[in-house]
Structure formats: C-alpha cells, structure tokens
Amino acid sequence: MNGNEILTHAVPIWFAGSTSMPDEYAEFDADFSAENTGKFEFYIAAGSEYSLYLDGRLIGFGQYQDYPGRLIYDTLTFDAEAGEHTLRVIAWHWGVDSFTHTKRPPYVIFGLRGTAGEQALVSSENTPSRRAPGYVPYKNHTITSQLGLGCEYSAADAADKENSAFTPSVRASVGTQDGSYVLLPRPIKRCDLLPDTAMTVVRRGYYRAASGAAFSDDPGLALDSAELDVERKDADGCYLVADTGAEETGFIKFLFSASRVCDVLVGWGEHLTPERETPRTAMGSRRFYYRYTAARGQNRRTEPMRRASCRYLEIFVADPDADIRYLGLVPERYPLTLSAAPVKDAARRAVYDCAVRTLELCMHEHYEDCPWREQSLYSLDSRTQMLCGYAAFADGNAKFVRASLDLISRSERPDGLLTLCAPAGIDRPIPCYSLSYIMQMKEYGDFSGDAAFLESKLNLLERIASVFLDRRASEHGGAVRRLPDRLGYWNFYEWAKTLDGRSIHKETADADLPAEAPLTAFLAMACRDLGAIFELCAAKNGEKADVFAKKAEYYRAAGSELAAAIRNVFFDADAGLFRSFTDRADAPFAVLTQALCLLAGAGEGTDTSRALEAVAVNGGEGLVPATLSSSVFRFDALAAADAEKYAPVILAELDRDGKYMLDRGATTFWETIKGAADFGGAGSLCHGWSALAALWYTRLEAHVGC
Template identity: 30%
Template sequence: MNPLDNSVWMWNGRSRDEVNQYVEFRHEFTLPQQAEQASLYISVDSEYAVWINGTWADAGQYDDFPDHKAYDRLPVGHLLRQGNNVLCVLAYYQGVNSFQYIPGTPGLIYTLETGMETIRSGSDAYCRLSPAYISGPIPMSTAQLGFTFEYDAARRDGWINPEYRMTDEWKRSGPGRAADEYPAWYARPVRKLDVKERCGSKLITQGVYVRQAAPSDAIVAELMQSDYLSHRLSRSIFEGGSSLSLPSFGGMSIQPGAFQENGGVYLVLDMGREECGFLELELDGEEGAVLDIAYGEHLDDLRVRASVRGKHFATRYRCGKGRQRFTHYMKRWAGRYLQLHISGVKEKFVLYYAGLRSVEYPVEWKGEFRCPDRLHRQIEQVAVRTLHLCMHEHYEDTPWREQALYAMDSRNQALCGYYAFGEYEFPAASNRLFSEGLKEDGYLELTAPARSPFTIPSFSFLWIVQLEEHLLYSGDLEQAQAMLGIVRRMMDQHTARLRGGLLVTPGSSGYWNFYDWERGLNGAAATKPGYGGLEGTRFDAPLNLFFAMALEAAGGMADACGDAAAARGYRETAHKVKAAVHEQFWDATALAYRTYLGGDEGDHYAELTQSLALCARVCPEPAAADLRRRLSCPDNGWVPVSLSYALFKFQALLDEPELYGQIVFDTIADDWGHMLYRGATSFWETKDGADAFGQAGSLCHGWSAIPVYFYYAYILGVRPVEPGFRVFRVEPVRTVFHQASGTIPTPYGDIQVEWKMTPDGLVLHLEHPEGTVRES
C-alpha cells in the first residue's frame, strides 16, 4: 500500500491559481509516547521544507512530473516527543515552466507514521500564505531556473515554534484538487540530498555604494549591477575587533556612520571555491534594514555580476529586529562569491554569517587515478569535483545558471561518473526522466522534466547511446528492457523518414539544430525570437552520424535483451545510413566530410564532423588514417571542437594511441590546465569562461569533466566489453606516462590496475573481482 493513499493533497484555497506561492502549513497533534522509529512521507508541487517541534528536519522535492510525483521518506522519530507535537511545512509552488519543472496543481501531501498514531495531511492541518515571503509574480532569475525571491524578516512571527498560537488568518487546509485527480506517487528513485555545513567565507573587499535613481519596481539584480561602488579601508567600515571571516562568533560589526542616505555599505565575500547550496544569513540588526544579495562565479568586473542579458542573480532580504537567522530552502544557489549591499541602518548591524549551506548528492568517490604528472592529477581531482557539483536531483549542466538535465551533458557526466563513483542508480533515474519526455515526433524534450517550445534533435540520439553505455557499465538489464520499447518507437519513426539513406534535418521553429558552440554549428537562429525554421531541404552530417550511433546502440540493447531480429535490423539500417553519409558528404577535393548539404550554410568543415565520422566508422581506410592525421594538427583549417565535444575528437584520435595519445593528453593539459592557471576551482562551460554567451558563461559545467573518462578508460586502459564489466579489456595508452595505477569501481567490485614501462616492455599488475574476466 502506498503510504500517501489515504492522505489529502491539500492547499491554501485562496491562492490556487497564483504563481510563485509560499504557503505555510501547521499541524498540531499529540502522541502518548515518543516514537523513535517514526517516518514522514511527503510530496509537494513544487518544493518543501519541514520543521518538527521547531527543529528543521529536511527539504527538497525530487524533480518529477505533475501527474506522478515522487515522495520522500524522512526519518523523524528523534524530533518527536511524548505529548504535544507540531509539524510545520513551508510549501512553495512555482506555477510556471522552467527547465526542470512542469506546472501542476499546487498541493502538499504527507503521512507521519509513528507506530502508534498516523498523522495525515487534511483538514486537521491549518495553512496561510506566508507573510514573510513575497508571493505572486516577481522577477525571474532565468527562464531555466524560475523566480528569484524576496523575504521580509520583520513579518515572520515564529510560526514554526511549538508554543506558537495561531491567529484568525490561519484556515483549515482544503483539497488541492479533486480526489480523482490526485497524482500517482512513487518513492524517490535516488538518495536524498545531504544538507551539510556552512561554507566558510572571507571578506575580500568592502566600501560604500550610491544607488542611481530607479523606478520603484526596478529589479534588485539590475539595481545592484548599476550601483556606484567606492572602496574603503576596512577600518573605516567596521568596528574594532570585527572578524573578516565568516561564520564568526563575534561577528562583523559595521559602523553606523559608514551608511549613506542614498546607498549604503557593500561587502564582497569569497567562499574560496565554487560551491552549491542554500543561502543562509545570520545577523543582528534593526527592523527596516535591507540586504540586497548577489551571487556569482567570478569577479571579472571587480564585482559580482548580478545581472546579465536578462538573467538575474540577486535577491532582497529585509531585516527584522535583533538577532535573526534565515535559510532559503526553496532553490539552490551556486557560485564562489556573494556581494551584499546593506542599507537603512541607523544604529546597529552585525553580520555573523552570509554564504551557502552546502547541498550535495551523497556519493562516494571510489575511483582512483595515479600518474607521475602533477598537473594531470590536479585536473582529475577538479574534474571529479565539477562532476559532483553538477549532481543533485539529477545531472545538471550548471548548478549556477540552469540546473537542467540535458542528454548531451548527462552522457558526458555518466561516462565520468561510472569511473569516479561507480554509482548506477543516479544515471538510471536521469535516463528515466528523459524517457517520459518523448514527443509525438520521436524526439525527446530539450530537458527533463520540462516542456520546451523547441528541442535539439541530436541530443535524443545521444540519449540512446547513453542508454547502451549504461547497460555496459552497470549491467542493469532491467532498465535496458524497460527503455527498449521507447527506443523502438523513436527508431521506427526516424527510420521511416529516411530519404536516400539520410535523415532530413527537421526544419520548423520547434527544432534547434545544435551540434557545438563553434562557428556554424550552434543553430543560432533557432534561439532568436521570430525564427521561422529552415528554408528548403537540408541534410546535416552530424545529425545523421549521431543517428547511426543511436541505431548501433539500439542494436546493442536489443541483443542484450534477447531480440536478435531487432538488433540485426538496427545494425543494417545503421550500415545504410553510414554508407549514405560517406557517399553524400565526403568531399574528394577537400579530403574531408562536409557538415551540411543543401540549405544556405555553404561549404562547412568541422573537427566535430570528422571526429563523428571516425567514431562511427564511416570513413574507410586508408582515408581514415589520413583524416585522423589531419585532425591531430592544430592548424587543420576546420572549425574546432569545444571542450564538451572534444570527447569525440579524443576518441577518434585514440583509435591510434601510439601516434596520437601524447597529442590528446597534451591538449587536456593545455586546455584544462589553462583553466586551473586562471584560478578555476571547477571546469568551465567553454574555454572563454565567464565571457562566453554575452558574459553569461558558466564556470562550473558538468560536461567539462571529460578528462576523468580519458584518464581511466585510456591511461589506465580499463573499459567494459560485456555488461557490468563481466568481460573487460585493459589497453593502457603507454606513450604519455611511463607508469600509472588506479582503481576502477564495477558492479562486481573494484578492478585494481598498475602498469609501468621497462626496458623489456610493459609490466602489468591486475586484480579484478570474482565474476569478471579480462578479455584475452
């Protein structure tokens, strides 16, 4: 029986149709004795935070779909007591599309199982619209993330305290929707996030600011971005004895005389590295003082970039009176720096903490990579941290700007995660989220869970590649069987559209024909307002090469699931597509593959196109060897690959490791080392860093963790041949280092490998778990 079956999906009846709602629920009950084994089952649209008897218990709804929602099981017995108890929930309803959320009907449901009593959501709970949070339409942070927030601490009244007495504004909760319209509930498919300690922060500059004249409805982020800043020495801002590091027992006390009429004091805090978590403040101030708070990943402008290209990374906190503490549990922030603009202070302001309370997916770092080169070891360490920072409810492209699950990004992330963490349920859950976004045209939604006005066709094919790789690394035949039906529907639709063995590039405005961020590959027009789609018929080599890879991956899945006929059919179709690609796109004069045929793109030759042709085994020998040689040259005349798509280039070159291994790993040292030398604590979206995308580039992007994959799969040389590493090969690249060693986690246990080159050749020491076999 589902633990939520007899509970009520409830909401504040007066605000069901509004967006950006913060609703407080309070449920008082009595227990005859303490219930140490009690569990709270809870689900909400969109986010929640829970307190029991005044103590915070947990927060965070799994990203799911409105008609079937995940519930969390929270062990809360240690917070309960004999006699009177109170359960308090702050529930947030977003109500508008974003890149990880689809609006449903607002609602909260819970069941508290104590072993003696069962406490259920329903008419015994009381609710009200939060008086402290601003509900209703407010500025969006980004289209991908949803709304910013504003909070007035002077309006909070201690509603989570056990002794609190409800006033007339509290009403009995009503049903959020009719009983026959309830979502279907299922248990959270991945582990609950860990909310950890406060990230330490250090004051790195301070001064006063003057605010320019602005309309009363001006956006906080834009105000902060345009405030005039003037540096001051710390002794002219702070009282003697103030700490310049947070958290601080004594606090950072600002002199009241430092504040100006038309502005105030600004502080810039550095957490030391990229972090992701919940904003937390602790301070002692006076009612009416205002903190405008911006967060970001860099100080390239000598300030935190609070607003850029319509994206807003700032919020407002209005102080209450006296000592106060605030944590915003409804949305994670990410970055390295906070900038505080403090105003309205007349007598006192002491800051004890401002920063992030770290939020992490609980995963163990199981892989180990050791080599003689310190730079490569550091790259591996930072790449794994980048990967971990981009794992929460699912894989994320960037925890700062989007927090969105994309198939291309997650494919890179999963490949690295198998080696770093040996964790398989997390990528499996991400795969399932994608599967629920299959559209009528046979493509997936752009992100999951989401509804977007356009999608990227090539990403759908990479998802199928990712499914087969998940089978190969995890041995999870059950998921392969569950996903194969969806893959069949996709492949049947696309195969039926083949023209002369090739897929026509989908041309309407609902498709973003993106392949890389480089020139001529980013399908830029599709992201502009008023884009009407492609004119005429066009064929794209990258799309067809990704399709061929997907067909072969589908064949591998069908084989593993015992459908030999389907596997044969997919492979035969893949062979036809690859033959058509070579026949139609190969330019015998340029000795390379064109990127496009038809349309108005003209002659376009890209490293990505050549790399995909080599990875898909489209190019016959000896032309493939010549193509690989030219691909290895830095001045080959082709449009280069970006950091993320370098995976295909590196794989193509490592088909001849003795010739190109050194080039591949020197490129990793140059490109990823460049970021480290620039002070990176996580790896960037592109090599342009913060300047990319009109100064909105991410400095922590999961797809840039790919060195992890190449260190383990090629330097250590361990790759699975049959599902779950049941059979694996060991083929280390020996031209880069003279020795290497490490640990590769597998479903059967760890593979330990150590090798070195001697005058007599390769000496390899290998230990592998029972049930696995090294390919001879």
C-alpha cells in the first residue's frame, strides 16, 4: 500500500477538550510493535506544523504549506528493530493568518505502513491524544506578521505532565465547507538537518532585568533592555551571546544546567548592535525571541517547530548559577546539488559562492524572500531566485521551481490577480507581481520544456492578463491605468522614490486614475511571454495547435501595441528618457522605468542612448537609481541591447557590490546595499533577489570569461 491508500483509511483528528483557539498543541500516540526488524513508512499531514519522534528521537518536521482542503503529506521512512516502539506526533495549531499560512481548524492525519507494505495503523477517533506536555498554549506570540507565531516550551511542565492521561481523539474539520479534501504527496524533497553550528562567544556575564511592567510583558524589549555585566551579587541571571560564524537557517538549540526552575529567553538576529554587541530582538512590532522554562538540572533543547534565521543568538537564563554550555542552530537545508562554478578568479569566486549560499538559505518548503524576517513566497522575488537557480543548481532545481509555481497559481483572488504571497492569509496585492508570474512561467517553460504544466495553467494566465488588458485607457494612448488604491491595491515596483506604491490616489475615481509606464511595460512583457507559452504548448499539443497559435499571435500583437503605447505616451524626446506616470510631470525619471520600458520594446525606432546610459550607470543627473531588487531588469535590458558591450559593465557592478558586502562581513547578500541599516534597522542580510552573481557570472562566461 502507498501513502494515499493508507491515508484514505485515516481521518483528520484532534484531541478531545480542545478549545480550537490559536496557538494550541496536541500529542498523538502512534506507538507500534514490530514483529520483525525492518523498514517502516509513516505518512502525515498537519493543518499547521508537526514534529515526529521515534523512541524520543526527532525524525520528522516541516509541514509543506498549502491551501485548505489540500492535505500535503510527508513520507518518513525509518528502520525499527523487532519490539515495542514509541512513535509520537506533536502537532501545533497556528489558527492565525500570515504571509505563509491561511488559517484553518486544528487537525492532523497520519498512517503507518509496516515492513510488509501493510497498513499498521491510521489516525482515527480511537487514537490516544492529549494536550502536548511542555508546549505553552495560547500565548499568540507573533514574531512578524509575515512569519506568524512563535512557540514557547516549558521543560518543567513537560516533566510534571509526562504521565498525563491520553484520551480518544475526535474527528476534526480540515477547513472546507463540505469537509472534503484531497491527499497529495509532498511535491519536493524534505529538508535535511546538518551538524550544529559552531559557537564563538561574543560576550557573556551576568545581567539585571529592566524594571517595569512593559518589560515583563514584552520579552523582546526585556532582552534589548537588560543591564549587562553587572556584579554577581546584583544579578537576576546570566547571559551569553553567540556567533555561529555565518548567516544560517535552522532550529534553535541550547544546552545549560540550572540550579532551579527559571525563565529563559533566547533572541536572534543577523547583526549585533554596536552599543550592546547583542542582536536586536524588538523592532517595531517584530519580536525575535523564543521563551523557555527550565527544569532544575541539565536542559538540552532543539526546537523543531519554528525555523529561525540569523548569525547571532543570545540566551538569558534567570539563574545566576546557571552554566551555559552551548547556543546555536541545527541547520535546516533543502538538498541541492551545485553546478560547477563558472568562475576562476578568486575574488569573483567568493562573490559567486556567497550568491549561491544566499539562494540555498532562501529555499525550504518553497522559495523565501528572506529567511530571517519573512520566509515568504513572492512571485517577483522567486522569479529572480528561479533564474539564478537554473544556473547554480544541477538540473536547475526544476521540481522545486514547479512546486512553487503551482503553489502560487492557487493564490488567485476573485478579481483575477494573485495574492501578494502564497499560501497567504494576509494580502495586499501588488499588481505587477501577478504579471511577473506569467514571466516566470514562460522562463520555466524555456528551461524545462514542461508544456503540460504550462497548459494546465493557461486559463489562469489569461485571466491575469485580461485584468490589465481591460485597464488600457484610450485617453492615455492605450497605456494601463494603475489599480485603485482605495481597494487595497499596492502599486509598488521597488523601494525607491515614487516607485514604492504610496497610496496617493485613495480618493481618485477609477476612470480618473493615471496610467503608469512600469505597469504597462510589465504587461507588454507578460503578453509577449504569454504568446511564447502558447507557442510552446502548440508545439507539444497537435490537437490544439491551431487554437494555441492564434492565441500566441494575439498576445504577441498585444505586447507590440503596449510597447508602442509606452513610446507614444511616456517617452520624453527632449530628455531621451521614459517618464513613469501620466499624472506627475514633476516626478524624477527612474532607472527602473528605463529598464522596463526598454525590455518591453518601447525603444524601437527611438534614440534610447540616454535611457541605456542611465541603466548602465544606474543613475545620472536627477534620476532615481534602481535598488538591488531591480538589477535583474537592468542587466537584462543591457544584455538585450548589446551583450558584448555591456558584459563588462554588468560584471563590474556585480564585483563591486559583492566585494562591498563581503568586505563588511557578509556571508549572504543583503536586501539592499544599505544592509541592516535600511528600513529602520530591519534590513535583511540574506535576500534571494540579491544573488544575481550566480546567474550573470554564468551567462557572461562565454562573453568575457570569469
């Protein structure tokens, strides 16, 4: 029997007495007896997150997130000797929306296949379950709105309730109106755990807690405000700050002994504050901490329920007599095979390796924009990561690409756009990100030739395109009007002046909204790419070849018309540059707008030398420079204009920016060139869109050598 066959006989369950409130934990007894030594397979899907322990050893974790009604199950294979074995499922119910999860009721479903392929057990109302000892429920500690909840664990509670009674489970809802669901195997590999990170002690000593209710009620502030290096006699406890040696993603792990039951706080971050030499754990509403209650004696803990990303960790133990021996991460990585590096120069190789490492840390269940602050799947961010991965990883990591593209496709909104992230329960849609999905689908087709997958998404892609084609405005020469701010659309392009999507048209009627060059350019490129997708599908599907060929012709023509509209409406012949908006004559020219318009084909028959120069130098008098996130468009525009001429320009910029970050201690590449200082101190130091060296060193090797 396979996983689907076994799980068909299982039912979703939860523990009796549940409140179904957010942040709840359950334990399920799946103990079994093995008649013979052999190999077993365990299949499991949880509504939010789970961890699986065989005879007390962690063997499973990391629920693949999807939408309600789609139960994605893991297959966990293990060997067991003849005899009795404890097999325990710990399930965590989030019950809140985030950028990475759509809330649903609490449930878990599982089944065990025996050594002969038989059904050994399945989850049912007879499965023993209880509230999970140790985990502290209903705290609802939000790390960030993107990540969602953090967990809390009490070793003292676990010891007290170790022998608490199990009772029969109850059948659970999976969050669909009619109770239906489909069982689907995980579409990608499971992540691996690597050896523990090294620990270099940055500082250690005794601390005194800051006074006041605000600090006691806010552990993040308490960590950032504790008085450090006080005398032992004045101390509330001891602390240690650890450097793992490099940016890393994984599970928090620590080892210490305590003389009493006491509170423990662990914080993490990507950099140290200069004034305290500690990671900053409280930033606005963000709170990067893990709370733990120690038992008397040795405390060893690896927390598999929440992945953290950082370089630095701190632990504060409210016991001056505690002996802290280790603090770090158990790295969690997606299994990858690297392609041969295309570079020989040592300095360039360092940049390339850092770019590839950045990509690696931004991939787990799906692509992630940044592993520290969000761990969220955006279409525009993931497009860059996919392009880089085609070059950096053996077989281009195509299965992972396809899984993320499929997940994004399931985020369609009633208005025809895609949600900002997938599978998100919190949304603020960025219009151009839906168009970038068409682009990344075409690029996946170019790389893989997977016409069957593309064909399965054609209706969705056409619906997306039609939303924007319907917004072409004759009064603006056929250019595309921005989407209404008052309806919650975020007309964002990048974190740069005039392009950051500020809601300046909340009171403007839809018919009076201005047209925007970047949006029109995105649509022109998306239509051209949609035409190419139909061409590929026509070549692979003879029965529909004629229909698909006509569609391809239609979208290619639409792309050409949009390019002409950009040229006629936005090109300023006196300046030799493209304006960004029809309504803001005083808005500065923007480098990203130049790159997008050139890529859209709007420069045909026009002197675009000034626009190309602005893209090449990323600026010029009065121009708004593009950020790192937009380098993918700048470099594409330059290469499309003259790859031989601009290859040295692209390489020089990658070399310069890479060296700048490496010289400042980077082990992964930053969200923006400002590093941690950007966004009020919340700038990410590991961001997938900044890994372009992995792509362009490979592409340009043939032109100039690397």
